[in-house]
Amino acid sequence: MDLIRIYQCLCDQTRLRVLNLLSQGPLCVCHFQELLDEGQVKISKHLAYLRTHGMVEATREANWMVYRLPRKPSPELKANLACLQDCAREQSVFQADLAKLRRLHGKFTDTSPICCSPSKSRI
Amino acid sequence: MDLIRIYQCLCDQTRLRVLNLLSQGPLCVCHFQELLDEGQVKISKHLAYLRTHGMVEATREANWMVYRLPRKPSPELKANLACLQDCAREQSVFQADLAKLRRLHGKFTDTSPICCSPSKSRI
DNA sequence: ACATCATATTCTCATTGAGGTATATTCCAC
DNA sequence: GTGGAATATACCTCAATGAGAATATGATGT
Numbered sequence: 476m477d478l479i480r481i482y483q484c485l486c487d488q489t490r491l492r493v494l495n496l497l498s499q500g501p502l503c504v505c506h507f508q509e510l511l512d513e514g515q516v517k518i519s520k521h522l523a524y525l526r527t528h529g530m531v532e533a534t535r536e537a538n539w540m541v542y543r544l545p546r547k548p549s550p551e552l553k554a555n556l557a558c559l560q561d562c563a564r565e566q567s568v569f570q571a572d573l574a575k576l577r578r579l580h581g582k583f584t585d586t587s588p589i590c591c592s593p594s595k596s597r598i
Numbered sequence: 599m600d601l602i603r604i605y606q607c608l609c610d611q612t613r614l615r616v617l618n619l620l621s622q623g624p625l626c627v628c629h630f631q632e633l634l635d636e637g638q639v640k641i642s643k644h645l646a647y648l649r650t651h652g653m654v655e656a657t658r659e660a661n662w663m664v665y666r667l668p669r670k671p672s673p674e675l676k677a678n679l680a681c682l683q684d685c686a687r688e689q690s691v692f693q694a695d696l697a698k699l700r701r702l703h704g705k706f707t708d709t710s711p712i713c714c715s716p717s718k719s720r721i
Numbered sequence: 722a723c724a725t726c727a728t729a730t731t732c733t734c735a736t737t738g739a740g741g742t743a744t745a746t747t748c749c750a751c
Numbered sequence: 752g753t754g755g756a757a758t759a760t761a762c763c764t765c766a767a768t769g770a771g772a773a774t775a776t777g778a779t780g781t
Contacts, residue, residue, distance in 0.1 A: 485605040551685040558681045562674040
């Protein structure tokens with residue numbers, strides 16, 4: 476993948492937050508809606524953008540689309556995702572997102588929203 | 599500096615090439631025109647963009663503006679510039695730019711273009 | 722087959738950014 | 752202070768991008 480494509484993917488706040496969350500493991504669209512507090516269309520379009528450019532992978536699980544970071548990222552992608560994670564750790568927006576993720580989905584219980592069932596396996 | 603700002607600076611090919619060249623040391627505008635083979639306005643505007651966003655510093659030396667990477671980059675900037683350099687090393691465009699820089703300005707001689715005098719000190 | 726839920730796509734609109742031409746600024750040499 | 756070189760800015764045009772509303776698709780359960 477071209478370096479410039481990677482940076483173009485990274486130059487939007489919503490996409491950065493998505494990638495930051497994905498560093499913790501796969502998530503489905505409704506997770507992002509909940510965690511980022513954004514509308515379905517917005518989330519969906521940014522995920523499509525990231526997918527088109529090879530920044531994330533997606534699989535359907537029953538009714539839900541589960542997104543994850545690439546299993547075999549290119550060296551450049553790997554380096555930049557690592558760098559992003561490092562930097563994000565220092566910034567409050569991203570900290571807050573991870574905190575919310577842990578709070579809501581840290582351990583899945585029977586009270587977890589039904590839409591989260593596909594990713595129960597991840598924790 | 600905000601992480602998002604950094605990525606917005608990095609998502610243009612000309613700016614990436616500029617930053618890659620600056621990793622070798624300070625350069626003036628006419629260097630960039632020569633090395634990147636682009637017009638003065640284009641170079642100048644991208645440099646202004648980078649400067650506005652804190653990605654480069656500029657000082658005037660006589661008739662020339664000399665641009666350099668920040669002397670005290672934020673941690674995020676530092677990390678991302680390092681990452682960029684690593685990645686650029688693998689891509690032909692950036693390799694070629696560095697090769698041209700070395701070829702034309704690797705060692706300054708009396709035949710160096712007059713405009714380069716400000717940066718003689720850098721090598 | 723039908724209703725419903727999760728997600729994707731289409732359309733439109735406003736904003737942004739890149740590139741070019743022309744013009745302005747800043748410094749130097751005389 | 753006049754002219755010229757190096758650089759910056761203003762203004763214009765065009766393409767790309769992001770956001771939301773409405774609509775379409777695809778899977779599930781009955």
